[in-house]
Amino acid sequence: MPQSVQRRQAASTGRRLVRKTRPPALLAELALRRGFRVYxxxxANLFIxxxxxxxxxxxxxxGSHLDSQPTGGRYDGALGTLAAFEVLETLEDAGIVTDVPIEVVAWTNEEGSRFAPGAMGSMAFSLGHIPESWQDIQGTDGVFWRDALAETIAALPVAEQRALGFPISGYLELHIEQGPSLENENIPIGIVTGVQGTxxxxxxxxxxxxxxxxxxxxxRRDPMVAVTSALHMLYETVMPEDDNARLTIGRIAALPGSVNAIPxxxxxxxxxxxxxxxxxxxIEAQVLAAFQASAALHGCKVDIRKTFDMSPAPFSKAVIEGVEQAAGHLGLPSKHMISGAFHDALYVARVAPRAMIFVPCRDGLSHNEAEYVDPEHSVAGTQMLFQSTLDVLNTLAIKQ
Amino acid sequence: MPQSVQRRQAASTGRRLVRKTRPPALLAELALRRGFRVYxxxxANLFIxxxxxxxxxxxxxxGSHLDSQPTGGRYDGALGTLAAFEVLETLEDAGIVTDVPIEVVAWTNEEGSRFAPGAMGSMAFSLGHIPESWQDIQGTDGVFWRDALAETIAALPVAEQRALGFPISGYLELHIEQGPSLENENIPIGIVTGVQGTxxxxxxxxxxxxxxxxxxxxxRRDPMVAVTSALHMLYETVMPEDDNARLTIGRIAALPGSVNAIPxxxxxxxxxxxxxxxxxxxIEAQVLAAFQASAALHGCKVDIRKTFDMSPAPFSKAVIEGVEQAAGHLGLPSKHMISGAFHDALYVARVAPRAMIFVPCRDGLSHNEAEYVDPEHSVAGTQMLFQSTLDVLNTLAIKQ
Known part of the structure; x- marks a missing residue:
């Protein structure tokens, strides 16, 4: 069956889809043609x-997700979703009968770029209900989330309706690394053992x-001087002293923002x-201490609010073992790694055994139109998803 | 005559003007009532x-200016203009006849907060013409500068029209310090010897x-790390090593400005x-070197453009001597100082001998509604402007 995977993969990377159909509708159409059921x-989470x-x-x-960032690339989410569908087709082509149903999932709004928060689909699925507060969410374009959701659901009349949240045996997701470590070490497969806390x-x-x-x-009581001094200290310590730590200042602004005024x-x-x-x-305590000390030194006051706190989410031992076995079966070099990015798997982790497989992306670039995955790595990842699915069903001992 | 200055000053600080009349119209009305000529x-520079x-x-x-910042205070500009008018009234009250005409000036748009650049009035006066490029300037509210100017001129029909730019014997301006040094040293009078370069x-x-x-x-090739490192080095050296140097980062922004993305x-x-x-x-070379070294160290590129370059403007020896003599005559403690802010005097410096007198403002605060000048300092400053005018006429030897 790796044959058929390779054949179809080669064909799909050789052409560009120029259809205007929404990606979920296209996927549903392909699924129905193959005789799969679509829910x-x-x-608006899509199940095949x-x-x-x-x-x-x-x-x-x-599975994975089909949405992207405004200037995102073609692989983040889409690779894992289409690879999962490829697995389903390959099972069908090869006439393999599994004991348990296999379902492809495309989670809704993983990126959160129009409607925040992200990972709404997997979050609501794992909660089993829609948080009340989401009803009033407005998109960056002013559209209400509830209206956009209703429109999305209505746009796929071929899908059967299904209740939100149901028991699953496990979850496996293929995704691009969105970082440079696999490419730099020339390793095609990352076996993801968990998602770091944020x-x-x-x-x-x-x-x-x-x-x-x-x-x-x-x-002078210049807050820019105080901020510079705190950041300088943190940049010199937090990451240099701990390879697993990440510290990023993504947004900064000085008020009133006049060229000729101390802010x-x-x-x-x-x-x-x-x-x-x-x-x-x-590390959080280090950050607080650095800003407090620096503010005090420069006659400033500091206010720090925590706006998001996501605990580290280790993945399931049994699922990781299945993925390890699959890499062995396929003879693919792999390494264990922690995901630096959020993924739907983080939320699904609350309700089922789960793990993820990473493949390298060029220059570690993601959320960028230049995002690129070597076809060879797309194939290896898809083969891994196929083999891991079979092996994980064994390690989870959910065969009956 | 200090008697009359003190009396009128005390009266004017005891009440608030609630009239809706534009300040130049009010000043023109007061001037005409005293028999002065208004031009x-x-x-729209106003001359009395x-x-x-x-x-x-x-x-x-x-004189000085009557415009302010959107959230500016009541003294920046207004003090110097009203004090100059007070000098004219006091000369009149005391029946003092000067050899040369004395004129109060209120320069147009010193602040530049609605229409940039600032100091338009004194700049055009010293040039003797209106720069062509100004015609298309639009205000922060979209209004064309030329229309606002025509409206301003039309709003003061009592003023006689006068050509732009004419010979003057000298220029003297009283202004609040807009910094804390006089207040901190408890000195009521600053004798300004020049404006620093910017x-x-x-x-x-x-x-x-x-x-x-x-x-x-x-x-990572994180530009925020490179900027922090360069600024840290500059903040540690430029100002600490040179009391007369000023280094300010008033505006900063990271793009794309996402909490979870390295900019x-x-x-x-x-x-x-x-x-x-x-x-x-x-210092400019130090700044360039710091950013270039830091950018190179962190795999970044730096682009630096100079958007404004105003040479230091030393004031006139003879005018400064007249102001020094006035401080001696009045027995007022004073110190020599450099102006850190721009002033109309900077432009007038191109066409006539000039100097400035500073008085302390509370906490050095300016461009802020909390701006405040102790009545005692307003009086001392006004007395200084009066006495300096007479003494400078002597030191300039323009008596005939």
């Missing part, structure tokens, strides 16, 4: 089902707005990540 | 003339936008000031 839940011997057993889910802080350092020309150093305040965001909760706590 | 030039013995001698100008740089450091979670330190670029403004051109050159 949609109230979050191939039955197993036991029709009542909770399905094993494979915390977002909003820091505001307030000083005293004053005239840039008339205010001597001794009388009254400087606001910035801090994105902290680490696979271990203890280390996250320590 | 307006094509820039008290004749001298020699009606043909170029007038000696005293340069504005726009710095953009470009790196590689990437995922905050997936990108290890070794693969692709960071842009900021640098405001540099120093009274000496040589030192300005050295």
């Amino acid at each position: 949609q839940d109230p979050l 089902r191939r039955d197993g011997k036991d029709g009542h057993h909770p399905p094993f889910l494979i 915390r977002w802080l909003e820091v505001t350092v307030a000083g005293q707005a004053a005239h840039a020309g008339t205010t001597q150093l001794a009388f 009254g305040s400087v606001s910035l965001t801090v994105d902290l990540r680490h696979p271990l909760t203890d280390r996250l706590n320590t | 307006q030039d094509p820039l 003339r008290r004749d001298g013995k020699d009606g043909h001698h170029p007038p000696f100008l005293i 340069r504005w740089l726009e710095v953009t450091v470009a790196g590689q936008a990437a995922h905050a979670g997936t990108t290890q330190l070794a693969f 692709g670029s960071v842009s900021l403004t640098v405001d540099l000031r120093h009274p000496l051109t040589d030192r300005l050159n050295t």
Whole structure:
């Protein structure tokens, strides 16, 4: 069956889809043509089902997402979803009968770029309900989320309706790494053992707005100086001292923002990540201490609010073992790694055994139109998803 | 005559003007009532003339501006203009006849907050013409400058029209310090010997936008790190090593500005000031070197453009001597100082001998509604302007 995977993969990378059909509709059309059943839940999560011997057993889910960033590429999400469909077709082509149903899933709004938060589909699926607060969410274009959702559901009348959230046997997701480590080490397969924890802080350092020309150093309470001093200290310590730590300032602004005025305040965001909760706590404390000390030194005040706190999510031992076995069966070099990015698997982790498979992407680039995956790696990842699905069903011992 | 100054000053600080009349119209009305002549030039610069013995001698100008910042205070500009009018009234009250005409001037649009650039009135006056490029200037509200100017001129029909730019004997301006040094040293009078030079740089450091979670330190080309490192070095050296240097980052932004993305670029403004051109050159070179070294170290590229370059403007020895003598005559403690802010005097400096007098403002605060000048300092400043006008006429030897 790797034959058929390779053949179809080669064909699909050789041409560009220019159809205007929405990606879920196109996928549903392909699925119905193959005789699979297509479902949609109230979050517009799309499911494509191939039955197993036991029709009542909770399905094993494979998939990813089909949405992207405004200037995102062609692989983030799409690779994992189409690879999962390829697995389903390959099972069908090879006439393999699994004990449990296998379902492809395409989760809704993983990116959160029009409607925040991201991973809405997998989050609501794992909760089993839609959080009340989501009803009033408006998109970056002012459209209400509930209206866009209704429109999305209505756009796929071929799908059967299904309730939100149901028992599943496990979850496996193929995704591009969105970082450079596999490419740099020339390893085609990453076996993802968990998603690192993330915390977002909003820091505001307030000083005293004053005239840039008339205010001597001794009388300055310049929040930009305080911020620079704190960041310099953090950049010199947090990441250099711990290879698994991530510290990113993605947003910064000085107010009032006049070229010739010492700013009254400087606001910035801090994105902290680490696979271990203890280390996250320590680093967060370092950040607070750095800003407090620096603000005090420069006559400023600091306000720090935590706006997001996602605990590290280790993946399931049994699923990881199945993926390890698959890499062995296929003779593909692999390494264990932690995911630095969020994924739907993070939320599904709450309700089922799960793991992820990563493939390299060129220059580690993602959320960028230049995002690119070597066809060889797309094929290897898809083969891994196929083999892992079979091997994980064994390691999970869900055969009956 | 200090008696009458004190009396009127006390009265005016005791009440608030609630009239809706534009400040120039109010001033013109007060001037006409006292029998002074009122003129307006094509820039809407307002002149109030008290004749001298020699009606043909170029007038000696005293004054400042009446416009303010959107959230500016009540003293920046207004103090110097009203004090100048007070001087004219006091000369009249005391029956003092000067050899040359004395004129109060209120320059148009010193602040430049609605229409940039600032100091348009004094700039056009010293040029003797209106720069062609100004015709298409639009205000922050979209209004064309030329229309607003026509409206302003039409709003003061009582003023006689006068050509733009004419010979003057000298210029003296009272202004609030807009900085804290006089207040901190408890000195009521600053004798301003010049305006420091100013340069504005726009710095953009470009790196590689990437995922905050997936990108290890070794693969980051984070422009925020490069900017922090350069600024840290500059903040530690430029001002601490030279009391007369000013380095201010008033505006900074990271693009694309996502909490969870390493920014692709960071842009900021640098405001540099120093009274000496040589030192300005050295500091500008330090800034360039710091950003270039830091960008190279972090795999980034830097682009630096100079958007403004105003040479240091030393004031006139003879005018400064007159102001020094006045401080001696009045027994007022004073110190020599450099102006960190721009002033109309900077432009008038091109066409006539000039100097400025500073008085303290509370906490050095300006361009802020909390701006405040102790009545005692307003009185001292006004007395100084009066006495200096008489003494400067002597030191300039323009008596005939």
